[in-house]
Amino acid sequence: MSREPVLFNESRMRAMMDRRGLDLVILRGVENSRYVSEFLHNGGNLGYRPFCVFYFRDPAKKPAFVVPAVDLHLAMTLTWIEDVRAYAMAEFFTDIDTHFYVDFASAAKAILAERGVSGMKVGTEGDNLTSGFRTVLDGLLEGNTIEDISFEMEIVRMVKTxxxxxxxxxxxxxxxxxxxxxxxxxxxxxxxxxxxxxxxxxxxxxxxxxxxxxxxxxxxxxxxxxxxxxxxxxxxxxxxxxxxxxxxxxxxxxxxxxxxxxxxxxxxxxxxxxxxxxxxxxxxxxxxxxxxxxxxxxxxxxxxxxxxxxxxxxxxxxxxxxxxxxxxxxxxxxxxxxxxxxxxxxxxxxxxxxxxxxxxxxxxxxxxxxxxxxxxxxxxxxxxxx
The missing domain is CATH 3.90.230.10 (Creatinase/methionine aminopeptidase superfamily)
Structure with a gap:
């Protein structure tokens, strides 16, 4: 069942994206992905197991959330984001009968293709990302302009709901x-x-x-x-x-x-x-x-x-x-x-x-x-x- 965010200050996010001219924000950092998704997961500190939010400025492009398969059902229960997808990690199938992507990159690639992400201005967490994840993301975002918004996300989160x-x-x-x-x-x-x-x-x-x-x-x-x-x-x-x-x-x-x-x-x-x-x-x-x-x-x-x-x-x-x-x-x-x-x-x-x-x-x-x-x-x- 869909709901409105209660932790995530969506109006501050949109204002920041307007100021920076960003079309899409991709957040993998533990605190930022927890904040925007409102799924306070405890596995994102594992480098090989990303939880990642895709948030678009255009309201017609719905946000998406990618999680490890083992956390899919709980994520679907706790996040306000309706489009939650899983990649095979820790388990190959669960009690949720749905398609699991082979890895995070495959899930992310599908979301970017479905939302028509090309020639966009995309905000990421820049040097705060692990080098391996950043390399994967750079490859997925080829043809888009990438900007580091690590500090901007700190300012979004500074004011509390x-x-x-x-x-x-x-x-x-x-x-x-x-x-x-x-x-x-x-x-x-x-x-x-x-x-x-x-x-x-x-x-x-x-x-x-x-x-x-x-x-x-x-x-x-x-x-x-x-x-x-x-x-x-x-x-x-x-x-x-x-x-x-x-x-x-x-x-x-x-x-x-x-x-x-x-x-x-x-x-x-x-x-x-x-x-x-x-x-x-x-x-x-x-x-x-x-x-x-x-x-x-x-x-x-x-x-x-x-x-x-x-x-x-x-x-x-x-x-x-x-x-x-x-x-x-x-x-x-x-x-x-x-x-x-x-x-x-x-x-x-x-x-x-x-x-x-x-x-x-x-x-x-x-x-x-x-x-x-x-x-x-x-x-x-x-x-x-x-």
């Missing part, structure tokens, strides 16, 4: 609760694995569809680390530094924010660093509005934090979030992406001192009439009393 916002906000609310369970478990004698379990269980119990990631730094072995993905079995001691960066996932959309702690006590200098990081970060996040650029956000944040902390190490102060963990706008010195309403941004600051990496991060929804601070309910107190 209501359903995307709902999923991201719910993932953030669940992660706030998981941070609370993690924080409550911190005490001498427990291990970083215990903290990891506490956060995981809280996410799942609160309705997360997956634990996207939990990066913990605990004690001298990895207190400096930004992204240590696995607990090490370290047993916490009084005075240890503990940091956690985590995100629960809700139907493909994940939260992402950080808190840091000291067990029992922290030096005056450590407390001062933490205070300044959070003050500047919050002021910056609440200042962001439609019309400013990623570079302007960075410049303001760097000027503010440099009043308190010398030689600040950050190359960027945050990023958008959606189906991808780091989306536009990336808030660095050279980014000229303009923030638009209904963008969801993660603003983050970090600083190294005395062997530890102080790290804090907040999430904001940027609206026409202001900013919603989604992570306001997650406490920022540095010291955990024991």
């Amino acid at each position: 209501p359903e995307e916002i709902r999923r991201l906000k719910l993932a953030t609310e669940i992660t706030v609760k998981a941070h609370a369970s993690f924080r409550d478990a911190i005490k001498p004698g427990v291990s970083d694995l215990d903290l990891h379990k506490a956060a995981c269980l809280r996410m799942l119990n609160e309705g997360a569809t997956a634990v996207n990631f939990i990066n913990t730094g605990a004690g001298p072995a990895n207190a400096f680390a930004a992204h240590d993905p696995f607990p090490r079995g370290y047993v916490l001691q009084y005075g240890d530094f503990v940091k956690v960066d985590m995100g629960a996932q809700v139907m493909g959309y994940s939260a992402d924010f950080v808190r840091s702690y000291f067990i029992g006590e922290a030096s005056e200098r450590q407390q001062e660093i933490w205070k300044r990081l959070n003050e500047v970060q919050l002021e910056l996040g609440l200042w962001i509005k439609p019309g400013v650029t990623g570079g302007e956000i960075f410049d303001r944040g760097y000027a503010q934090i440099s009043r308190y902390l010398n030689k600040f190490p950050r190359e960027f102060f945050g990023h958008g979030i959606g189906l991808g963990s780091h989306e536009q706008p990336r808030m660095n010195a050279v980014n000229r992406t303009v923030v638009e309403p209904n963008s969801v941004l993660c603003v983050e600051f970090s600083y190294y001192h005395d062997g530890v990496r102080h790290h804090t991060e907040e999430t904001f929804l940027i609206k026409d009439d202001g900013v919603d601070h989604w992570t306001a309910g997650c406490p920022t107190e540095l010291i955990v009393a024991v």
